[in-house]
Amino acid sequence: xxxxxxxxxxxxxxxxxxxxxxxxxxxxxxxxxxxxxxxxxxxxxxxxxxxxxxxxxxxxxxxxxxxxxxxxxxxxxxxxxxxxxxxxxxxxxxxxxxxxxxxxxxxxxxxxxxxxxxxxxxxxxxxxxxxxxxxxxxxxxxxxxxxxxxx
Numbered sequence: 021x022x023x024x025x026x027x028x029x030x031x032x033x034x035x036x037x038x039x040x041x042x043x044x045x046x047x048x049x050x051x052x053x054x055x056x057x058x059x060x061x062x063x064x065x066x067x068x069x070x071x072x073x074x075x076x077x078x079x080x081x082x083x084x085x086x087x088x089x090x091x092x093x094x095x096x097x098x099x100x101x102x103x104x105x106x107x108x109x110x111x112x113x114x115x116x117x118x119x120x121x122x123x124x125x126x127x128x129x130x131x132x133x134x135x136x137x138x139x140x141x142x143x144x145x146x147x148x149x150x151x152x153x154x155x156x157x158x159x160x161x162x163x164x165x166x167x168x169x170x171x
Contacts, residue, residue: 056138062096065104068143068154076141077162082108082123083132091137091156106154109139119161126166136162 056077064071064078080091089108096104114120119135126133138160144153 061091061093062104064141065096065106065154068141071141072143074141075138075159076156077136077138078156079134079136080106080156081132082127082135082137082164084127084130089127103153106141106156108137109155109157111158114158114161117161119164122164123161126164131166134165136164138162 054075056075058077059071061078061080064076078091080093082089082091089110091106091108092104110120115124123133123135137156137158139156139158142155142157144155
């Protein structure tokens with residue numbers, strides 16, 4: 021009888037190796053799905069299709085609008101026919117987070133705040149509450165600083 025497994029390999033060892041390879045592959049996929057891609061906010065709004073549905077880390081200015089909060093950057097200001105403002109969707113319980121409290125203190129007085137945010141970007145087919153074409157569902161408020169340019 022011919023031994024197809026070889027003299028040093030057993031079925032149990034082969035199964036163990038296959039399981040380890042599978043776990044390593046799954047771990048890599050899960051890690052790549054949970055790590056946000058750090059990008060420039062202007063790149064996101066300039067090429068919204070490229071970032072639609074992706075988990076991103078961006079730095080932008082958060083400003084209260086009439087009905088909602090919105091994100092923008094002075095580096096890529098809206099122009100006629102090209103509105104880059106993005107509706108900011110905050111997570112449940114955001115006000116109780118340390119950086120959520122900092123953001124609340126700034127925007128409740130109608131002032132903007134610079135923030136490092138992690139969230140999912142969505143290019144929309146319908147406009148947001150204040151007319152934005154884009155939405156950013158925030159999952160983490162990394163850092164907040166009052167926007168010195170607005171003083």
